[in-house]
Amino acid sequence: MAKVDLVFRQIDERTRDVALELAIENIQPDSVHIIDNVRPFTECVAQMLRIDHDCDYVVYVDADCLILENIRPFIDGCDAPYVDAYVSDRFRGRLHCGVHITRIDLVRAMAAVEVPADDLKYVLRPESRLRNLAMKPMGSAKQFRNFDILHDHFQSYHHIFMKYALRQLRSRTKEQRQRLTRSMKKWTTTDGIFCDLTVARHAVDFARRKVPETATTDEVHEFIAALPQHAEAELAKLGLDGAEEPFTQQDLDDWLQANCDRIAYGQKADKPKVFGLGLSRTGTRSLTAGLQMLGFDCSHYPIDEDTYIEIANAQYDLTLLRYFDGLTDITTIPIYQQLDKQYPGSKFILTLRDKESWLGSVSRHYYNRPAFKDVGDPDEEVHLRMRQFLRAAVYGCYNFCPERFSWVYAQHVREVMAYFKDRPGDLLVINICSGEGFEKLAPFLDRPAPAEVFPHKGAVLSRRLAEEAAAQKAKVA
Template sequence: MTQKIDLVFRTIGERTSAIALELAIQNIQPHQVHIIENIKPFSAAVNHMLTINYDCDFVVFMDADCLILEDMAHFLQNNQYPYVDCYVLDKFRGHIHQGVHITRIDLVQHMKQVKVPEYDLKYVLRPESRVRAIALAELKLSKQFKPFRIFHDFFQSYTDIFAKMALRELRSRTHHTKIQLTAAQRYWQERADDLDFVVAHHAVKYTHAAIAPDAAPEEIAAFIAELPNIAAIEVPKLNLPAQPALTMVEIEAKARSQWNWQLSRTSQTSPSEVNVRRDRKVFGIGLSRTGTKSLTAALYTLGLRTIHYPDDETTLRELSEGNCNFSVLQHYDGITDITTIPYYMQLDKLFPGSQFILTVRDKQAWLDSMERHWSGRPAFGDEDENQLNIDKEVHLKIRRFLRAAVYGCYEFNADRLSYVYDLHHKLVLDYFRDRPESLLVLNICGGQGWEDLCQFLGTPVIDQPFPYTKKQSALMALMS
């Protein structure tokens, strides 16, 4: 039966608005389109989208700063997940999940019932995300991720870039997010010939000075509401040239340049019609806390759809059976994190010609990270609020299985984990000793990134920030 897909398209007059809507209709094929136009601030637009009477199975919420360059219709017709956050390519942050949100109608209806305090800081900074997160938790539903070829925040007007990056500064005031933003600014400065990055840097600097770190949520909300006016005053001070009208020719050229590796592997030329390659696999075989999430995001960026630590019921059953021909590999180009570690030798035989990436880091830093990581994730319970939305029973069974299989313990033990770290490294190097083309040892936390990864995979080195996802040590290394 055909599923009804509604599209909610939010625009505040972005430079990409007209083309973004055209691409969205082409690649989503919605049953109905709802346009939310020039409603500010964003919290007001979120409130408006929750007043719509939807008659559909799923709603795709998206902003006009997203350019969808891949056919999503097939996935949407077969999707059953309650919520899918789409990975996009963001000009200022690399590969992130933001901007296009596939939401099942029962979750949308529950979001309408969520009551958030007016000056809840998480709501002030991310209203849509906050409301959806509360609804997911209350319904005990999980979030899924799906990569698509989508440009986010490319080709935007300078005033919109200023407002967006000012907001990003406000969202980057924890220790971890501040490190990420500082590393991103270094990337911008290295490419100062791109005026978008000049505007972004000015916006961050302005906001840092304008709003104190201890500002109240009410003050932050007022500043966000005033951002369009502030941008209209600040951007002209930079004396930038006028931006010409955006054309599809320019977008297509950027898409071919950005996804050249994927496009060159097929006889097709349109970036909206290319299918990701399925005839080889890439496996991340690094231990937990060695940059496995960063590796996953990087592989996504290169067009390899990998899944990080699958924790579904089918994978649990296959782990219990000792069946390493994982069903998820019918839909993904690889798996990262410790799911692969007990089986990498068998995976090598099951999928000849596959490539393996051993992520490593300084062992003492790794032990410290593991101790922090495990302290909030007990084997027989879960106190981590980030796991509230996941099927706890399945997740915990997989956690116990893999901790026993990989580490030989349920709780942190420095001596035991130190032994496992050394042994795993030795065994992997010994196994691939005569096949260096099949193994890459990658120290993401030490600053290695695109150059080593792209050379190993045989792809051009891409010009964007490497996704150092939640890796403070890696970002510190880059900034030192």
């Protein structure tokens, strides 16, 4: 078993006592460190990175997170440097925040990072900024996992005001602004004029008025440091004195009973397996990210030794699928009919793309990715063997050949459509690269569409740039 430390961060959240009890119960830490009411968040991060840990993993938990499932088995089997948890957020739906599973070497690397001077990214998101800077030289990327965690439910008006004033400051890029706007469209005030959603909207408007887009880093920092005073004054104007009853475990139990039909995203038993049937470069990474946001933890192109040995030996009860909800990319293509029988009730998703655009993308993708080369690392050796196996099984060749790949693309689509012709409810055909997303994917999997935009991973942008270039070329001609 891993040795795990819990760092619990609280700043007067109404849920803090219940959240700490749940965190201890469901993480089962060897040591607990509490950072109590340290503001601003830059100082909180500085303090948490000064803790002298003796462990394998540190789990950072904010007091606005109510962990409702045992996540210790996942931590014990984890080897990733960083895993961000997807949670069910009161205001924004499904997103990743609040619970961060961090390997100790990354924690120490974060502590060693020199704090950037006059850096607005650090002021607004100090923990994320230091983590990204620490992970870059490690050559690692963060991973995500779905758990049954409630985030920002049952909070005080004071806490909500501060958080959503800060949220407005963090939403001043085009993408983040779009995300916040989409979320706010779903903020209906059916439970009273001064519900938490009304307070959040007021805070967003307040920050927008008080902190101009042209504000300096120091001005933004000063506003954040004064948020408790701003919240008190603005809530008084609304006639709210902030006096609210303490939150108890019984309150949570009552809410869970009243919402017993909710989707508990971390639970695996009732979910179908999901398999992506698209060829590489048809939006398979975007599909994987979109599935994650809907609560399905899928592995994109796994290259571990167990999966290679099992598939190469026609064993379809995959070890990987004991821990993941599905697979995407070409790993599934040679064996999807066997997976269909092995996992009854599964859902299949065929991602398509304009063929000429796809051929160009595959050509670039294959550049400097040979099927055969000398390697000394055992993990890289397994990766190479998986690459050889899948290229031969899917394409019938080891290197890119446009004529062959064009034929394979058309033949693959025909075969998939023929296989599912009598089972339309089990197959979704989607063109992510042309802009399709949650409006098709969410109802297919019987999930509500997130307020967040679909995570297109560059295909739509590449297409638009190509269209603009073609239009410019035609104009010049």
